[in-house]
Amino acid sequence: MEYVRYGSKLLVRLDPGEEVLASLTSVCRKGNIALGSISGIGAVNKAKVGLFNPTTKNYHSTTFEGNFEVTGLSGNVSQMNGEVYLHLHATLADGEHNAFGGHLNEAWVSATAEICIDVVNGTVGRKFNEAIGLNLLEF
Template identity: 40%
Template sequence: MEYRKFDQGYVLRLDSGEEVVSCLTRLVEQEQVQLGCVSALGAANDVTIGIFDTTEKQYHARRCQGQFEISALVGNVTRKDGEPYLHLHITFGNPVTGEVYAGHLTSCTISATLELFLQVWDGQVGRAFSDTVGLNLLNF
């Protein structure tokens, strides 16, 4: 991972074999980012996504392996108990096969490159677990 800092935030480039969630978490820890939003695109070959079942209150995961274009990776950076908390969603697909997937991002290994913009906001927003919903919700 290589990145450059700007007044508004960071621009990152991930290369083949790098994993998105771990790289972004490392940057957020190193740079002490408290609050931000994420936008990215690129290519991946191993992606695990999930969907939250509101009845069961648990995530169901799906791993996808192959050649995929990431058309959108969006999300936010907050903190939970002082630690970085990434909430990321991804849409990716293969136009040759017609496959398209979307969901909550658990892991994503880059096949060619990923171009990620992390806009940083002043202030801090935390997370707190909601027994009602079963998720860590924004806590103001």
């Protein structure tokens, strides 16, 4: 992994074998990034993607293995209990150009990932909301 900061933006390159969420969490910790938005593209060979069911308040996750293009990675950086909290969604495309996506739980880079973190000066926390069943932004 390598990254460089230009003003309020960080450009991150992930290399084969690196896990996306762990790598971005590390970058945010090292850079003292408490709030921001994330966007990116890349290629992965394993990803765990989830869908939240508001009725049951549970995530259903599926692990996909194979070669996939990350055609869209988006999300945000916030804080929960003083720690970096990433909320990411991804759209993945397979070899037949079928696309699927959802909440990104993990993804392993197969070739590269190119990610931009747009840092916002400030801090926003998260708090678990029992009625909804999710960790919501707390302003």
